[in-house]
Amino acid sequence: MRHLTMTFIISSWVCIALLWGCIVFAADTATDEPKHAIEKQQAAVYGAYLIRVGNCMGCHTTKGGQPFAGGRRLSTSFGIFVTPNITPDKATGIGLWSEEDFWQALHQGKSRDGRLLYPAFPYTEYTKVTREDANAMFAYLQSLPPVSQSNPPNDIFFPYNFKPLLAIWRALYFKASSYEPDQSQSEAWNRGAYLTQGLGHCNACHSTRNVLGASQDDALTGGQIMGMNWYAPSLSSQLEAGVGDWAIEEIAALLTTGITQRAVASGSMATVIRQSLQYLSQADVHAMAVYLKSLTANESGNVPGVSFSVMSGNLRRHLDLGGQLYEEYCQTCHGADGKGASGIYPALAGNRSVMMKSPINAIHSVLNGGYSPTTAANPKPYGMPPFQQILRNEEVALVVSYIRNAWGNRASLVTALDVDRNKGGGY
Ligand code: HEC
Ligand code: HEC
Ligand code: HEC
Known part of the structure; x- marks a missing residue:
């Protein structure tokens, strides 16, 4: 009998406790939860925008892979970095992370377990993102479908793989900071x-x-x-x-x-x-x-470019040969006057990227061709074919030297060696 009474008392308590719990829970869902959920949703929408601005997907997605699941290999002179999975998968992504953990990664360059992160993840810049913006980005990432995908570890070359070096590097070159508005500006x-x-x-x-x-x-x-x-x-x-x-x-x-x-x-x-x-x-x-x-406000006058005061016979012949190649391979698109076609083929006459001190981008364009970006405003950009298989290094050098010096352009000549040095390692 005593035993039954005890059981009754205990079970009543359990019932009351459960009921209380339910009431509290119901009250919670009835008031706080929806408000909280709406705030979270709004944060996630703004977060999605910020994640685009930070181009997080670009690095954290492989070609044709699941968005944000990582695995993209980034080659640098220090080794190959493999981007981690930042979907909310609990085992392979950041599903167990809190807002605080995420802030620590973005602002301090530290992973959830305290591991120092390599600056191949540009936290050296992201450190200036505000806590509010970071939280919004986190809300968006957490709203994505989790993707279970483990990625291979980084493959960093000796001696850079020696972990204490990263701590020293950070001591020298990284300081968590925030953006300080300049009151004198708009x-x-x-x-x-x-x-x-x-x-x-x-x-x-x-x-x-x-x-x-x-x-x-x-x-x-x-x-x-x-x-x-x-x-x-x-x-x-x-x-x-x-x-x-x-x-x-x-x-x-x-x-x-x-x-x-x-x-x-x-x-x-x-x-x-x-x-x-x-x-x-x-x-x-x-x-x-x-x-x-x-940004150019502080520039002191115009630094003179290259000038050939006297055009030697050799130089003339060199540029003439380049001109012939241009006529044969380039003129249909970029025009005899180098003015291109507005919005379709870029002008090479007066084009700063063609005349830049470093000729590597112009060499790169000729070797690999390319497209201007596909955007909503320009959904089908015109492309340029690669000339790597068509022109020899000497010919690429001649035609690039030509476009750097035709139509009033002025810049240093390019050699076959420059071309050779810039083969491979594309984008
Ligand atoms: C230029 C490429 C690049 C971009 C852009 C980039 N990341 Fe990363 N991210 C990396 C690499 C590489 C790592 C791993 C670094 C390491 O292993 O030490 C990383 C690590 C991380 C980590 C730590 C994950 C973990 O498991 O420790 C988070 C979180 C992260 N990135 C979020 C972001 C967000 C959010 C953005 C956009 C605002 C972003 N990343 C943009 C390359 C990039
Ligand atoms: C079928 C048309 C076409 C032909 C042929 C062509 N181009 Fe282009 N070129 C383009 C287009 C389109 C772009 C813009 C896309 C890009 O920059 O990736 C471009 C871009 C360039 C650029 C980069 C300009 C900049 O502002 O960054 C250079 C340099 C260039 N071309 C030089 C040449 C040379 C030299 C040849 C001949 C060997 C040539 N092109 C042949 C269409 C063409
Ligand atoms: C992943 C590397 C990378 C990042 C990040 C990057 N740029 Fe560039 N940018 C380049 C390269 C390479 C060129 C030269 C090729 C060209 O002329 O388009 C360039 C060229 C430019 C040009 C000149 C374009 C022209 O042809 O005159 C502008 C302006 C520019 N970038 C602005 C920006 C701004 C603003 C940001 C940040 C929001 C940015 N870039 C981020 C690599 C980058």
Whole structure:
């Protein structure tokens, strides 16, 4: 009898406790939950936009693979990095991560277990992203379907695979930071600076790197991209890709469509536009254009380019040979006057990327051909065929030297050795 009473008392307690639990739970779902869910949904929508601006998918997806499941191999001079799975799969992705863990990765370059991450993940720039924006991106990533996919480990060369080196590298070159608005500038300028320096990680390519792969500053002064035969031109010099004398609308058009009257985005820049910049909202692309336009303000006068005061007979013959090749292989598209066809074939006359001090992008275009980016505004871009199999190194050198010096263009000549050095390692 006593036993039964005890059982009764205990089970009543259990019932009351359960009921209480249910009431609390019901109250919770009735008030907080929907509000919370809506906030989360809104954050995820904005997060999806930010994830585009950061081009996270570009690196964290293999060709034809599941979005964000990682596995893409990035070759650098330090080895091959394999991007991790950032879908919310609990075993192979970031399904067990909290907002805090994600913030730590983006802001501090540390994984959930405290492992230091390699700067092949551009957290050196993403560190400037605000906590609010990071949370929104996290909400979006967590809303994706989880993909179970384990990826192979990084294959980093000796001695860079010696882990303590990464800690030393970070001590020397990385400091978690946030974007500090410049009060003397407009709101648009500050928004543009925040996007360019942070999430847009333009500096990851448009900067000079030292032998340890660290970029020297935030000034976007241009540099050779690691592991690729592309030179990302200076955005702060009018001689390269500075846009100080461009109208805001033209800069915005270049960023979102990749082609304007005087420039066309090629190679990895075309990819950045296709995967990321074409999706910028009008306000954000305007802001970025305002900021980019201001970058050449400190440039001291015009640095003179190459000038041939006297054209020697040899030089003339050299350029004539290049001219013949141009007529045969290039003229149909780029025109006898080098002016191309508006919006279809870029002009080579007066084209800064053709005349840049470093000829590697022009060489690259001729060897590998290419497309300007496929965007909503330009869904079927015209392409250029690769000439790698058609022209010998000497011929590529001749025709590139020609386009660098025809129609009033002026730049140094290119040798067969320059061409040879820049074969392979494409994009
Ligand atoms: C240029 C290529 C590149 C881009 C762009 C990039 N990542 Fe990564 N990411 C990497 C690489 C490489 C690693 C692994 C680094 C390592 O192994 O130390 C990584 C690591 C990570 C990690 C840590 C995962 C883990 O398991 O520790 C997270 C989280 C992450 N990235 C999120 C993002 C987000 C969010 C974006 C966009 C804002 C982004 N990544 C853009 C290359 C990239
Ligand atoms: C993955 C490397 C990479 C990233 C990231 C990158 N760029 Fe570029 N960019 C390049 C390369 C390579 C070129 C040279 C090829 C060309 O002229 O299109 C270039 C060229 C340019 C040009 C000149 C285009 C022309 O033909 O005159 C502009 C402007 C530019 N980038 C702006 C940006 C901005 C703004 C960002 C950040 C939102 C950015 N880039 C991020 C690689 C990159
Ligand atoms: C079938 C048309 C076609 C032919 C033939 C052609 N091109 Fe192009 N070219 C293009 C298109 C389209 C682009 C823009 C796509 C891109 O930059 O990837 C381009 C881009 C370029 C660029 C890059 C310009 C920039 O601003 O980045 C150079 C340099 C170039 N071509 C030189 C040549 C030379 C030299 C030849 C002959 C050996 C040649 N092209 C033949 C269509 C053509």
